[in-house]
Each structure stands twice: as C-alpha cells, then as structure tokens.
C-alpha cells in the first residue's frame with residue numbers, strides 16, 4: 001500500500017488508497033482537525049486506556065466497582081442538561097445500521113425518528129467503509145444519494161430521520177491516517193471527518209451534528225470527549241453546545257458513573273442509551289476471573305433483576321437530569337421470506353419495546369426497517385401525543401451496587417447448546433467481519449461486534465473457570481476445538497473459514513482475554 005504524504009505541513013499521511021472522491025472527505029480542514037485533535041488529545045486518550053488496564057488488574061484481584069466517593073457532589077447537586085436540540089426531542093424509534101449506500105437510503109426512508117449511522121458495532125472499519133460512509137452521509141444531506149441496484153431504484157425521500165453518528169470507540173486505531181508518523185484514533189477520525197464534512201450541512205437543515213458515544217468506561221472519558229467538542233466548536237466557530245451527544249451506558253463501570261457522565265458532557269449532553277450487548281460483554285470481561293460465571297448468552301434476558309436494575313437506574317438518572325433515556329436492541333430480526341420467523345421477531349420485539357416504554361424510556365432501537373412500526377406502536381401507546389416522557393421521574397427507583405452486580409441471580413444454565421451456539425456465531429461473525437460486513441443475521445438474530453464479543457468472551461470465561469456443561473462435559477480447549485471442527489464441517493467450505501478460525505482461536509483460546517476482538521481483527525485487514 002502506497003503511503004502518500006498528503007500535506008507535509010500538516011504532518012498528516014494517508015496510508016490507504018485514495019478512491020474516487022475521497023479527496024472531498026479528506027480535505028485540508030478535515031485533516032487539519034484530525035491532526036489537531038491527535039496532538040492535543042491523543043496522549044490523554046492513551047492514558048485513559050492505560051487506566052482501564054489498571055482497573056482491570058484490580059478487578060482481577062477481586063475488587064468491584066462502586067459509586068465514586070470523590071464525585072458525591074455531582075450526584076447530590078441540582079443541575080440539568082439543556083433541553084433537547086432540534087430533532088432530538090422525539091426519539092421514539094431509532095433505526096441503527098451501517099453507512100453503506102443502500103442501508104443509508106433504506107434507513108433514511110424507514111420512517112424512524114432517528115437513524116444511528118454506525119461506524120462502531122455494525123461495521124468493519126475497512127478504509128473504504130470509513131471513507132465511503134462519510135461520503136454517503138454528505139451525499140444524503142445534499143440530496144444526491146441516488147442509484148439503481150439489482151433493478152431497484154434507491155433515492156432518499158422527503159421525511160428523513162435525524163442523523164446521529166456513532167464514531168468508533170476510544171480503543172480502535174485508524175491505521176490509514178498517520179499524524180507525525182503515529183496512527184490516529186479511529187474515534188477522532190470518524191468524529192472529525194463527520195464534523196468537518198456535515199456539521200454545517202446539518203445546521204442548514206435545522207438539525208445539528210449529533211453523536212452517539214460508544215463503550216465509555218468512566219466519566220473521565222466523557223470529559224475527554226467534552227473537551228474535544230469544546231475545542232472543535234471554538235476552532236471551527238460553532239456556537240458552544242452545538243454538538244449533542246448521547247452516551248451508551250454499555251460497560252459495567254459506566255453504569256456506576258451515569259450521573260457523572262451526563263455532568264461532564266453537560267451542555268453537549270442529549271441522553272443515555274442502554275447498550276445491553278456490550279454491557280453484558282463488559283460484565284464478562286471485567287469480572288472474567290471471578291467466581292460468578294454468566295449462563296448461556298441467550299438466557300440472559302432484560303427482565304432478569306440485574307438487567308432491570310441497570311435499565312431502571314438509567315431512566316431514573318436521565319429524567320432527573322432532563323436527558324432522554326433510549327432503550328436498546330432486541331436481537332430478533334424479521335425475514336421477509338419466512339412468516340414464522342417474522343411472527344417470532346415481531347412478538348419478541350413487541351415485548352421488549354413495551355417493557356421499555358412502560359419503564360419510562362423515551363424511545364428505543366430497532367435493527368431492521370420492518371421493526372419500525374412495532375417499536376412505534378409500543379411507544380405511541382405510552383407517549384399518547386407527547387414527544388417523550390421526560391417528566392416521568394421514576395422516583396420509585398432505588399438501585400444498589402449489589403443489584404447492578406448480582407450476576408448470581410441471572411436465570412439460565414451453561415449448556416452444550418450454548419457452547420455450540422457461541423462457537424457457531426463467533427466463527428460466522430468473524431468470517432463476515434473479515435469479509436467487510438460488521439452486522440449480519442445468523443440463526444435469525446442480528447449479530448454485530450458487541451454480540452460476537454459476548455460469544456467469544458463467554459467461551460474464554462467458561463474455559464478458564466473449567467465449567468461443566470449440562471451434558472457433564474468440562475469446557476476445555478480440546479472441546480472447543482472439537483466444536484469448531486463440527487461447526488465448520490456443518491457449514492461446509494472449510495477454506496473460507498481458515499482466517500476466521502485462526503482469529504477465533506486467538507481471541508478465545510489464549511491464556512489472556514484480548515480486550516476487543518475488533519482490535520485483533522483489525523490487524524489482519526489491509
């Protein structure tokens with residue numbers, strides 16, 4: 001791959017191919033912003049990642065998170081976040097998905113209030129996905145995203161959802177953008193490209209540059225993002241508070257700092273989201289060496305006391321502070337060719353959305369356009385003409401640290417079926433990811449980076465805990481390899497799984513649990 005010195009003065013090198021129109025995204029302003037953010041904030045980002053590792057050592061030694069004594073004044077203080085920015089007051093249905101051309105058009109025509117345009121869990125951060133996604137966003141805003149594919153004409157209609165972009169988490173590098181010879185952070189690249197390219201376009205349409213912030217582990221990470229926002233607004237002459245961010249509470253440590261996270265983002269804060277899949281992954285990962293081992297992935301339901309404590313606390317915290325509470329993703333996806341699968345998906349998603357609406361959430365996520373009406377019906381019934389239910393303070397909620405950490409009360413067993421499912425899903429997902437697709441339907445469920453992380457972390461934990469399955473077998477490396485062989489044999493085409501299998505073994509069978517499968521996978525990509 002040729003390394004092009006794009007601009008000697010900026011110190012930015014683009015180490016990836018310059019495809020058609022990439023120069024429109026990678027212009028001087030965008031590259032200058034990435035370079036600035038890198039020089040000002042990247043050392044802090046790396047320190048915060050080191051802090052995560054330090055905390056992990058404490059968890060390995062048996063420590064557990066609790067409310068922070070040093071921030072009691074924040075929790076006790078009387079403060080609120082600003083009222084919702086234009087386009088963010090009514091978020092009853094949010095469709096999520098990758099930013100390829102077809103999905104962009106379909107999401108914008110889906111009838112949802114919000115489209116979460118994803119550069120995180122739902123995409124493989126291939127260079128062409130990273131830059132192509134930004135081009136699609138700006139073309140959509142300019143009204144020029146129009147094409148024909150497989151005989152079907154795609155064009156964005158007039159009624160468009162508010163766009164909320166989810167940049168990569170703080171842990172992922174972008175190897176195709178080098179600043180002073182160092183890899184830039186994927187998070188800063190996605191943010192800067194979007195902001196430089198689309199912030200003014202969004203304001204001109206009466207909306208704004210809105211973001212979802214994924215995988216935060218502490219309020220100090222929220223402070224970093226807030227400083228990035230303040231700096232960018234000043235540098236590019238935007239009103240303070242133009243950027244609005246909804247933070248995913250999807251790590252167990254962040255669940256203990258919800259108030260502090262909103263407080264840090266304050267003028268930029270829009271809400272919190274209950275990202276249930278990464279949340280479960282985080283619980284497995286953080287307490288991987290503890291004695292409480294999670295049962296089969298599919299048996300951990302949102303009505304389990306530990307999960308209800310998490311979502312209730314989120315709604316209560318948000319509404320007390322004037323922020324919107326957004327629900328998470330039910331993984332069931334419909335299939336237009338299979339009425340039985342559809343019926344199951346609609347019933348499961350209806351249950352999930354009705355529970356969230358009843359618990360006080362202001363809206364929720366769906367993975368597929370056919371689920372938009374299901375989510376809408378659940379929230380319409382509760383909202384009854386109002387845009388949200390911010391006034392529902394959930395004063396009845398009082399959640400203790402013990403309830404958030406009550407893994408032992410989770411229903412379900414650890415079964416051979418669960419092991420086979422984890423192996424099969426992780427393997428197929430990794431093949432898809434390496435092939436450039438970060439979200440895929442497997443066994444009628446939506447699988448993405450977060451759900452696949454659960455599968456492989458769970459296998460690692462079961463292996464290291466020497467868990468006995470319902471069949472009496474003990475989980476060992478040999479057993480996992482045997483299941484892998486069986487899965488590959490049943491899926492056929494052994495050769496096409498070679499790279500995925502090697503990656504699977506790397507992120508699942510080692511003595512240490514790699515922090516993120518996507519970090520390991522990224523190094524195997526061009």
Ligand SMILES: CC(=O)SCCNC(=O)CCNC(=O)[C@H](O)C(C)(C)COP(=O)(O)OP(=O)(O)OC[C@H]1O[C@@H](n2cnc3c(N)ncnc32)[C@H](O)[C@@H]1OP(=O)(O)O
Nearest residue numbers: 096097103106107121122277329367368439440441446450
């Ligand atoms: C844990 C989390 O972070 S959840 C959030 C991250 N995950 C996601 O965003 C996943 C989003 N969903 C998806 O990517 C997809 O729905 C999948 C991969 C699960 C299934 O996609 P497909 O196999 O294409 O589904 P299917 O064939 O039923 O799609 C039917 C049509 O709906 C479109 N579609 C499906 N899902 C979406 C979506 N989320 N956004 C936009 N369009 C969509 C398809 O492009 C297809 O369009 P077409 O008729 O023009 O060809």
Ligand SMILES: O=CC(=O)O
Nearest residue numbers: 275276277278450
């Ligand atoms: O990002 C959402 C999640 O559930 O993970």
Ligand SMILES: [Mg+2]
Nearest residue numbers: 121275278450
């Ligand atoms: Mg997630």
